[in-house]
Every structure is written in C-alpha cells, then in structure tokens.
Amino acid sequence: MSTLHPVVAEVTQRIVERSRPGRDAYLARIDAARGEGTHRRQLSCGNLAHGFAACGTDDKAALRGTVTPNIGIVTAYNDMLSAHQPYERYPELIRRVAREAGVTAQVAGGVPAMCDGVTQGRAGMELSLFSREVIAMSAAVALSHDMFDAALFLGICDKIVPGLMIGALSFGHLPAVFVPAGPMPSGISNDEKTAVRQRYAEGKASRAELLEAESASYHAPGTCTFYGTANSNQMLMEIMGLHLPGASFVNPNTPLREALTVAAVRRAAAITALGDDYTPLGRMVDERTIVNGVIGLHATGGSTNHLLHLVAMAAAAGIVLTLEDFDALSGVVPLMARVYPNGRADVNHFHQAGGMPFLIGSLLDAGLLHGDVRTVWGQGMDAYRSMPALNAAGELSWNKVEASADLDVLRPASEPFRADGGLRVLKGNLGRAVIKVSSVPGDRLVIEAPAVIFHDQDDVKAAFDRGELDRDFVAVVRFQGPKAIGMPELHKLTPTLGILQARGHRVALVTDGRMSGASGKVPAAIHVTPEAIDAGPLGKLRDGDIVRLDVIAGTLEAKVDAAEWATREQVHADLSAHHVGMGRELFAPLRNAVGAAASGASVFRVHDRHHAADV
Known part of the structure; x- marks a missing residue:
C-alpha cells in the first residue's frame, strides 16, 4: 500500500480538528449506550414479553435468555420501486440464516422509500429530500425498542441510504451492515x-x-442502471466499508446475490458486543471513512446529491464536512470511471470491468484512500480489492481484481479519464454553489451571458417551446431550495438545455435547487447558498443581468455595478401553491427547520454550533 497522498492527509486532519468537540460528544454518547450483555436484558418482563410475543417457539426461547444476540432488520421494502422489490423475501432468508448462526433476527420496522424517477417533475418530488429525514426518524423508531444487538439495513435508492445511515448513526453503539439488492440487468x-x-x-x-x-x-427488479444517486449510494457503502467486499453491483435474484446476503447476516452476528469482534457503527465510521466516501464520489463521477447527503451523514457522527473539503479532494482524485450520464456504459458494465474492487485497489495503490480504516468485514480496505464469486462447490469466495477488463469504462488511477474529480465550489456575489464538470466540454467551463429568470422548471420548457431561448443565456431557476419548496431535482431542464447547447449556444444553469447524478454536459451551478427565499443574492437578479460562471477561476458572479447591487431589492415569490396538496402541507415544519444546502440541507441541527459550513 502506498504512502497516503499529502492532500488527502491534510484534508482529513483538518476535518478531525474541526470536528473534535462534536465528535467527542458523539462518541461519549454512543459509548454510554453500549451497556452490558444483550440490550433486551434491560427490559422488564412485560416489555420483553411484548417484544417476542409473535415469535416462534425456538426464537422465543432464545430471546428469553441473555446470551443470544438479536439482529434488527430495518427495511425499505416496497414493490413499486424496482430497486426495493427484491427485499420482499429477505426477512425470511435473514431469519433462517440467523438461526443457523445461533442468533435471532426480527424485522424492527420499515421506512418509506420513494422514487425520484416516478415523482420527477411532479408535486411529490417536493417531498423527496425531506423523505431522508423521515427515513432517519423511522429507522430510529424501529430501533427504539432496545431489543437489538446489531442491525441490518435494507435500502438502495436516493434518500433512503442516507436516511438509514443517519438513523443508524443515532444508534451508533450497534454494529450495522448495509445489505444491497443489486442493479437490474x-x-x-x-x-x-x-x-x-x-x-x-x-x-x-x-x-x-x-x-x-x-x-x-x-x-426488471433491481436498481436503475445509470449512475445516479442510487448507485452512488451503493458505491459509497462499499468504499466506506459498510457492505461486504464487492457486494454493491451483483444482480438481484441470483445465487451469488443470495450468498452475499447470507454472508452479511453471519457477519452481523459476529460483530455484536457479545463476541470478540465488536464493531459499533459510530466508531467504525470516522473522519477517514467519510474522506474515503468523498474520494469514491470523485473517482466515479458520482451524484451531486451527495454534496448534501455526505455532509448530513457526517454530521450524524459528529463530523463536520464542508464543501471546501470536497473541492480540495477533487483536485487530487482522478476520474477513473465513465458510467452514464458521464459515459455510455451502465453500472453492470462497470462491475464487469472490475467495478469497486478494481477502483478501490487502484486508489489504495496510488495513496488516495485511507486503507487502515475499520470495516464491517474487518480491519483495513485491502479485502475490498477482491470480487465475490461462487466456486465449483457453490461456496462464496473472493478473487483479487488486478486489472480493468474494459479501459473505456474503468481505468487505473495512474491512467485516468481526467486528472481531477471534476467537482468545484464556486463563490461570488451570487453566493456559494457547486458544479460537476466531469462531462462538461472544455470550451464550456466559462459561460458569460444574460440571465433569463424563472421560478419554475416548467417555465423553461414553455419558453423553449415559444422559441424564446434560441440564443446564449444563463437560465436562473430560483426559489427551488429546501426552505422554499423542498429542493426538488430539476431533471426536466436537462433535455432542453442540452438541445440548446448542441445547437451551438453558450448556455448554463444557476439554481438553488438540485440536479443529481443526471446532471451532465451543460454547466450547472447548483445548490446556490443562501437560497433565494432566505435573502440569497439570486433574489436580486433581473432578466438581462450578465452572469459569469467561471469553473477555472471558481467564481459565480453577477456583472452588476457594486453600488447598485448593494442597494437592489430582493424579489419575492408566491410559493403557496407548492405548500399544499400531495402531502406537502404536512412537511411545513421541515421546510421551516431545514438548514442550508451547504450544511447538508438537514433538519437535524444538533451539531450546527460546530458546523463551519453554515458560515
């Protein structure tokens, strides 16, 4: 393993120092929650009887005692989401394997799982980001019975894995294994x-x-195969050591997929506090683990949604991660994968080319990954260089991946698609934003053009249909942030702006909303903070103002006289139609409590007093 890159080491140390007060408080809290023996031994007889009343005879006998670990299953199963439909039969399998391993397992609870692919462009999308907080709280409710000694988390898609992680970290004294279901063919x-x-x-x-x-x-059943937030989640869980090695992208309903699930159950049983390899999630996920996640995001060109989710997940562990950390790491982490929308391949092609094992191994060899972290599989990332397979006897084994099988899809860190991760922070008189440029053409890294102001993504398409946008311009779509309307993704803009760029026009997007992993070739300054409804500078812009988006200089500016800009009044928008219907009225408390995009757009503000990203 190579010496750690100095920038990776420096960024990690800055995070450690910045996070110390919150991290120390968090660790003290989870250490106090560990207790002695099985957690259920603290329950009264009436409490415990309620907890195992519906169990079979053998499980009841085990749960009556104080030496058998009990694994909680927190599941995001529903059969409307293709990614989560395979989880229908997991609890039955998990309970059987748990009994064989000498432990018990119960479904602790379910969490909601919505699909941005279904709600895209619809009112329901305005609940999507906040569903992460609901999922975190639902996971906490599931584990609140104090019946469990470890947990298995069944979740795949956009807000579901981050929500499960936040909930799991609030129970950081428990070991936790995340169990994927895999992508569709x-x-x-x-x-x-x-x-x-x-x-x-x-x-x-x-x-x-x-x-x-x-x-x-x-x-078919399984995750959508493009490299959006769902598959970025799976990459993160593996590179952060929360999956079994090589488990992320094995297709559903295959013998190998089942064997990996069986192994995950056995591993969860082995790492409780009742054994010799206690691995509490909250101590396992440390500053190095979070940095590894950021590095994986850059190396694969992953979803920009994780500029929100990784910050929020880190905060749940008492760790303060900032946009500047992403920017600094992006400068030294090369882009090693080309997966749609950043290439023609899908995640199945990525996996077949060597997938996560090759990526992790190459990053380790280049000194671009913390290899000495603890994982659910044991100490160190070296085991994650290997791809799982079934041997001739049908037994699970792992084989080290030495080379990429397709250099058009996956390359070593020494010969990347580009030398950096393609993500930058932009700053200027319009606020602070992020931009993903891994697919943006080199001649579009600087756009200076008149602003055309919109307050709804549908209005962009309407203006296009009227022939008003056949020119150079910067589309400013404001009042899309978390406080305004829940920060929906703005995927409807991608085809329209893509067509205009293909016609030769110099176009860009500036918004306080999100674009996710489906952002691509059109320059898009997203997550603008502070958002327009929160007295953000986007509210000062007028149609025709010249906006300069400069990736090279890292700036986002309105080219307006400074004296005029200082005295210009904010525009206000009537957003009342976005606050009722499709359940949106129920989410008013979350809109009112949510923090800035730069600090994870979270309603959980317990660590804000330590959070430099709010400054």
Whole structure:
C-alpha cells in the first residue's frame, strides 16, 4: 500500500480538528449506550414479553435468555420501486440464516422509500429530500425498542441510504451492515434512450415511442442502471466499508446475490458486543471513512446529491464536512470511471470491468484512500480489492481484481479519464454553489451571458417551446431550495438545455435547487447558498443581468455595478401553491427547520454550533 497522498492527509486532519468537540460528544454518547450483555436484558418482563410475543417457539426461547444476540432488520421494502422489490423475501432468508448462526433476527420496522424517477417533475418530488429525514426518524423508531444487538439495513435508492445511515448513526453503539439488492440487468443502450428523450423534447417522437424506450430501459427488479444517486449510494457503502467486499453491483435474484446476503447476516452476528469482534457503527465510521466516501464520489463521477447527503451523514457522527473539503479532494482524485450520464456504459458494465474492487485497489495503490480504516468485514480496505464469486462447490469466495477488463469504462488511477474529480465550489456575489464538470466540454467551463429568470422548471420548457431561448443565456431557476419548496431535482431542464447547447449556444444553469447524478454536459451551478427565499443574492437578479460562471477561476458572479447591487431589492415569490396538496402541507415544519444546502440541507441541527459550513 502506498504512502497516503499529502492532500488527502491534510484534508482529513483538518476535518478531525474541526470536528473534535462534536465528535467527542458523539462518541461519549454512543459509548454510554453500549451497556452490558444483550440490550433486551434491560427490559422488564412485560416489555420483553411484548417484544417476542409473535415469535416462534425456538426464537422465543432464545430471546428469553441473555446470551443470544438479536439482529434488527430495518427495511425499505416496497414493490413499486424496482430497486426495493427484491427485499420482499429477505426477512425470511435473514431469519433462517440467523438461526443457523445461533442468533435471532426480527424485522424492527420499515421506512418509506420513494422514487425520484416516478415523482420527477411532479408535486411529490417536493417531498423527496425531506423523505431522508423521515427515513432517519423511522429507522430510529424501529430501533427504539432496545431489543437489538446489531442491525441490518435494507435500502438502495436516493434518500433512503442516507436516511438509514443517519438513523443508524443515532444508534451508533450497534454494529450495522448495509445489505444491497443489486442493479437490474442492462436494458436498451443509454445512447438509444437519450436519443428518444431528445427527439421527444423537440416534438419529433410520440409519447408512445418515449414510453416504449423508457420501459425497455427500466424493465426488471433491481436498481436503475445509470449512475445516479442510487448507485452512488451503493458505491459509497462499499468504499466506506459498510457492505461486504464487492457486494454493491451483483444482480438481484441470483445465487451469488443470495450468498452475499447470507454472508452479511453471519457477519452481523459476529460483530455484536457479545463476541470478540465488536464493531459499533459510530466508531467504525470516522473522519477517514467519510474522506474515503468523498474520494469514491470523485473517482466515479458520482451524484451531486451527495454534496448534501455526505455532509448530513457526517454530521450524524459528529463530523463536520464542508464543501471546501470536497473541492480540495477533487483536485487530487482522478476520474477513473465513465458510467452514464458521464459515459455510455451502465453500472453492470462497470462491475464487469472490475467495478469497486478494481477502483478501490487502484486508489489504495496510488495513496488516495485511507486503507487502515475499520470495516464491517474487518480491519483495513485491502479485502475490498477482491470480487465475490461462487466456486465449483457453490461456496462464496473472493478473487483479487488486478486489472480493468474494459479501459473505456474503468481505468487505473495512474491512467485516468481526467486528472481531477471534476467537482468545484464556486463563490461570488451570487453566493456559494457547486458544479460537476466531469462531462462538461472544455470550451464550456466559462459561460458569460444574460440571465433569463424563472421560478419554475416548467417555465423553461414553455419558453423553449415559444422559441424564446434560441440564443446564449444563463437560465436562473430560483426559489427551488429546501426552505422554499423542498429542493426538488430539476431533471426536466436537462433535455432542453442540452438541445440548446448542441445547437451551438453558450448556455448554463444557476439554481438553488438540485440536479443529481443526471446532471451532465451543460454547466450547472447548483445548490446556490443562501437560497433565494432566505435573502440569497439570486433574489436580486433581473432578466438581462450578465452572469459569469467561471469553473477555472471558481467564481459565480453577477456583472452588476457594486453600488447598485448593494442597494437592489430582493424579489419575492408566491410559493403557496407548492405548500399544499400531495402531502406537502404536512412537511411545513421541515421546510421551516431545514438548514442550508451547504450544511447538508438537514433538519437535524444538533451539531450546527460546530458546523463551519453554515458560515
């Protein structure tokens, strides 16, 4: 293993020093929660009888005692989401394997799991980001019975894994293993799908044609195969040591997938406080683990949603992660993968090329990953260089991955697609924003053009249809932040702006909303903080103001006279229509309590007094 890169070491040390007060308080809290023996031994007889009343005879007998660990299952199963449908039969499998391992397991509770792919562009999308907080609280409710000595978390998609992580870290005295279900098999090519989408946006394809293409892409149980937030989640769980090695991208309903689930149960049983390898989540996930997650995000060109989620997850462990940390690491971590929307391949092709084992091994060899962290599989990341397989006897084994099988999809750190991670922080008189440029053409890294102001993504498409946008401009879509309307993703903008850029126009997006892993070739300054509704500078912009987005200089500015800018009044927007219907009225307390995007857009503010990102 190579010497750790000095920038990785420096950033990690800054995080450690910045986080010390909150981290020390967090560790003291989870250490106090550990207790002695099984957790259920603290329950009264009436409490305990309620906890095992519905169990079978053998499980009841085990749960009556004080020496058998009990594993809690927190599941995001529903059969509307393709990614989560395979979890339907997991509890039965987990309980059987647990008994074979001499422990017990119970479904502790379920958490909601919504799909941004279904709610995209709809009112329900305005609940999406806040569903992360609801999931975290639901996970806490599930584990609040104090019946469990470890937990298995079944979740895949966008807000679900971050929410489960936040909830799990609030019970950081418990070991936790995250159990994936894997991606669906590949459907039609991403080029074919994108072509139909763009033809539909231009009125050249029918709805029936578009639906046929989408159905051929999203077609089976498993995660969608493009590299958005869901698959970025899986990458993170593996590179942070919360999955078993190589487990992230094995397809559902296969013998190998089941064998990995069996191994995850056995591992959870082995790392409780009742054994010799106690691995509490809150101590396992430390500053080095968080830095490894950021490095994985950069190396794979992962979802920009994790500029929110990783910050919020870190805060749940008492760790203060800032946008400047992402920026500094992006400068030294190379882009090693090209997966749609940053390339033509999908996650199945990535996995077949060597996937996470090759990526992790190459990063370790380059000194770009903390190799000495603790994981659910044991000490150190070296085991994560290996890919799981079933041997001739049908037994689970791991084989070290030495080389990429497809250099068009996955390259070593020494020969990357680009020398940096392609993510920058932008600052200027419009606030602070982030931009992902791993797919942005080199001649589009600086855009200076007149602003065209919108307060709804649908208005951009309407203006396009009227022929008003066939020119150079910066689309400013404001009042999209977490306090305003819950920070929905703005995927509807991607085809429209992509068409205009393809026509040769110099266009860009500036918004206090989100674009997720589906942001691509059009420069997009997103997560602008402070947001417009919170007296953010975007509220001062007017149509025709010249906006300069400069990735090279790291600036985002309105080219307006400073004296005029200082006295210009804020524009206000009537957002009342976004605050009722589709359950949105129930989320008013979350909109009112949410923090800034730069500090994770979280309603959990316990560590804010230590959080430099709010400054």
